[in-house]
Amino acid sequence: MRVTRLPPGPDDRDRKSFPVSSPQPAPTAHTFQVDLRGLVDLLSHHLYSSPKVYLRELLQNAVDAISARHRLDPQAPGAITVQAGDRSLSVTDTGVGLTEADVHTFLATIGRSSKRDAEGRLDAAGLAGARSDFIGQFGIGLLACFVVADEITVLTRSAATPDAPVIEWRGSSDGRYTITTRPGSAKPEPGTTVTLVPRADAAQWTRVDQVIELARNYGGLLRHEVTVVDDRGERTRINETPAPWARAYGSPLARRQALVEHCKATFDFTPLDTIDLQLPLVGLTGVAYVLPEAVPPSRRAGHRVHLKGMLVSDQADELLPEWAFFVRCVVDAEGLRPTASREGLYADETLAAVRDALGVRIRDWLTGLSASDPALLHRFISVHHLAVKALARYDDELLRMLLPWLPFETTDGNVTLDEFARTHRTVLVAQTVEEFRQVAPIAAAAGLGVVNGGYTYDRDLVHRLPELRPGVLVTDLDPTTVTAHLDSVDPAAELAAAGFLNVAREVVGRFDCDVALRSFHPASAPALLLDNREARHERTRAELADSSDGLWADILGSLRAEAPRAQLVLNHLNPLVRRAASIGHRELVIAAVEALYGQALLLTRRPLRASESALLNRSFIALLDHAMLGHEAAGHEGAGHDGPGHQAGRES
Numbered sequence: 289m290r291v292t293r294l295p296p297g298p299d300d301r302d303r304k305s306f307p308v309s310s311p312q313p314a315p316t317a318h319t320f321q322v323d324l325r326g327l328v329d330l331l332s333h334h335l336y337s338s339p340k341v342y343l344r345e346l347l348q349n350a351v352d353a354i355s356a357r358h359r360l361d362p363q364a365p366g367a368i369t370v371q372a373g374d375r376s377l378s379v380t381d382t383g384v385g386l387t388e389a390d391v392h393t394f395l396a397t398i399g400r401s402s403k404r405d406a407e408g409r410l411d412a413a414g415l416a417g418a419r420s421d422f423i424g425q426f427g428i429g430l431l432a433c434f435v436v437a438d439e440i441t442v443l444t445r446s447a448a449t450p451d452a453p454v455i456e457w458r459g460s461s462d463g464r465y466t467i468t469t470r471p472g473s474a475k476p477e478p479g480t481t482v483t484l485v486p487r488a489d490a491a492q493w494t495r496v497d498q499v500i501e502l503a504r505n506y507g508g509l510l511r512h513e514v515t516v517v518d519d520r521g522e523r524t525r526i527n528e529t530p531a532p533w534a535r536a537y538g539s540p541l542a543r544r545q546a547l548v549e550h551c552k553a554t555f556d557f558t559p560l561d562t563i564d565l566q567l568p569l570v571g572l573t574g575v576a577y578v579l580p581e582a583v584p585p586s587r588r589a590g591h592r593v594h595l596k597g598m599l600v601s602d603q604a605d606e607l608l609p610e611w612a613f614f615v616r617c618v619v620d621a622e623g624l625r626p627t628a629s630r631e632g633l634y635a636d637e638t639l640a641a642v643r644d645a646l647g648v649r650i651r652d653w654l655t656g657l658s659a660s661d662p663a664l665l666h667r668f669i670s671v672h673h674l675a676v677k678a679l680a681r682y683d684d685e686l687l688r689m690l691l692p693w694l695p696f697e698t699t700d701g702n703v704t705l706d707e708f709a710r711t712h713r714t715v716l717v718a719q720t721v722e723e724f725r726q727v728a729p730i731a732a733a734a735g736l737g738v739v740n741g742g743y744t745y746d747r748d749l750v751h752r753l754p755e756l757r758p759g760v761l762v763t764d765l766d767p768t769t770v771t772a773h774l775d776s777v778d779p780a781a782e783l784a785a786a787g788f789l790n791v792a793r794e795v796v797g798r799f800d801c802d803v804a805l806r807s808f809h810p811a812s813a814p815a816l817l818l819d820n821r822e823a824r825h826e827r828t829r830a831e832l833a834d835s836s837d838g839l840w841a842d843i844l845g846s847l848r849a850e851a852p853r854a855q856l857v858l859n860h861l862n863p864l865v866r867r868a869a870s871i872g873h874r875e876l877v878i879a880a881v882e883a884l885y886g887q888a889l890l891l892t893r894r895p896l897r898a899s900e901s902a903l904l905n906r907s908f909i910a911l912l913d914h915a916m917l918g919h920e921a922a923g924h925e926g927a928g929h930d931g932p933g934h935q936a937g938r939e940s
């Protein structure tokens with residue numbers, strides 16, 4: 289390998305020097321030395337993800353060489369043959385070939401590429417030609433061969449200079465190379481053959497079955513014919529051109545089936561649908577396959593991106609917007625830039641524009657389905673409704689189009705918001721799943737319409753309903769709304785229970801909770817605790833403010849907000865509540881209220897605070913104590929078969 293000595297730059301002559309007392313000795317120029325082994329180690333361990341990239345680099349050089357030859361002669365043959373034997377591997381192309389001078393300049397100079405001009409521009413003239421013809425650009429690709437072999441042999445004949453001799457170049461991983469002129473018969477036609485003898489530890493990468501698999505993976509979409517030949521002369525065709533989505537088929541159904549097969553072979557799933565992708569500005573074509581099963585949005589997308597047919601990445605999640613996690617794509621593009629390892633895409637403005645444009649395409653497919661194939665849309669939504677909801681939150685048009693299809697959990701069952709709003713002009717939103725579970729049956733019995741807003745995205749989406757369906761009112765479920773819709777009890781019963789209710793208010797008032805007596809179904813439920821998140825936060829804040837002092841208490845105090853108090857609704861239809869309302873024993877009433885409150889509290893399934901656990905404990909002990917006292921008293925009277933509740937009911 290050669291390291292180019294840098295000529296003195298014009299700046300060296302013009303550079304101004306600072307005044308110094310004695311003349312300085314003239315600086316001596318030196319040249320960087322390159323330790324090729326160190327460089328190969330860097331590439332193999334830090335740039336490339338696996339030794340297998342050697343084949344990609346060889347295929348890519350062959351493709352570029354054919355492209356360069358086609359610039360000279362569009363009729364020239366374009367074929368690549370990989371010979372995979374037990375002891376060596378070679379890649380032969382019918383490309384432009386190299387003269388001896390080319391070999392010194394391009395092949396043997398690290399970082400030099402015929403695909404850029406001397407200033408490093410990609411749109412160089414001459415052999416390089418237009419950038420858009422080539423995949424390579426960095427001038428390091430051939431080094432990937434040293435990851436699997438210690439020596440590379442290149443036998444080449446130039447098409448650009450037909451009378452130039454056949455050249456054999458042997459490069460070694462220690463940095464030395466030799467050049468030999470060979471007779472014309474050694475390579476009768478223009479083109480290049482690169483041969484490697486793998487090191488013992490890398491032999492697995494050049495075995496014929498591995499080579500076929502790698503060639504299919506990297507080169508399955510190459511536009512020139514690629515064939516792998518084994519020791520016995522058996523030929524395996526690697527690619528069929530054009531790409532599956534660009535071929536002509538007898539019918540739309542035949543095309544559809546072919547793409548389904550392609551998806552199965554590539555991603556191992558049967559797609560729900562396929563979306564054609566085309567962005568002529570960057571020469572991109574391809575297809576997005578819709579996943580038949582839901583995936584967590586955080587899962588990496590794994591799109592396959594080819595540049596000019598050559599696979600660059602099979603994990604390119606930056607190709608589509610994050611929300612499009614329900615598709616997997618295969619695309620082939622002209623105008624995207626690979627990174628130097630050629631295992632990812634360079635994150636430039638073009639990639640950002642491509643991502644946006646592909647996002648629009650996928651969104652259009654989605655919105656178009658509602659008109660073209662409602663049954664498919666239905667299936668899609670039942671699998672991917674979370675993805676669609678995530679998307680619809682930020683996309684008004686999509687929300688408008690898909691709202692009629694999105695399912696929500698409501699007091700009418702699993703229905704769409706549109707359907708729900710037809711029967712409930714006021715839509716109440718429970719903010720947590722627990723709140724919904726607890727309140728929904730009672731609210732439904734009272735004729736209220738409640739949507740479970742406890743799931744990700746649902747609350748936000750329901751609140752946007754009035755924008756799309758004017759006249760519908762959406763409001764968060766709060767305790768007073770529910771209580772207002774439950775049947776009130778008749779004034780005489782309310783009066784009779786007044787003493788009991790006063791004690792109850794005293795007991796639960798300490799927990800910032802009001803008490804109401806109502807009749808509601810199911811009658812088996814003695815009490816309902818209506819509470820919401822804001823009210824709870826407000827209470828926690830107030831508690832903290834009370835227990836802190838100084839500045840902290842002032843800060844917490846200034847955050848005070850008007851939040852609805854919790855409400856304990858006692859059910860007058862419930863026999864236990866009626867009985868509790870009729871007893872006059874103050875301590876037993878207190879224990880009963882604490883127990884009713886505690887039970888309603890447990891049904892909310894939220895974590896209990898220390899004071900609430902203490903209340904539950906207290907009421908349990910008090911009731912137990914009371915039951916045993918009652919039992920003893922009954923024993924004395926010789927009426928030991930009455931249950932404790934019965935006893936308690938009789939005390940007055």
Ligand SMILES: Nc1ncnc2c1ncn2[C@@H]1O[C@H](COP(=O)(O)OP(=O)(O)OP(=O)(O)O)[C@@H](O)[C@H]1O
Nearest residue numbers: 349353394395401402424425426427428429430480
């Ligand atoms: N099969 C080939 N036929 C003709 N020229 C070749 C062939 N393989 C390599 N070369 C020449 O050797 C140069 C260096 O190749 P190398 O693979 O190291 O880098 P590159 O292809 O230019 O860029 P990259 O590092 O991006 O792959 C190429 O620019 C090309 O001029």
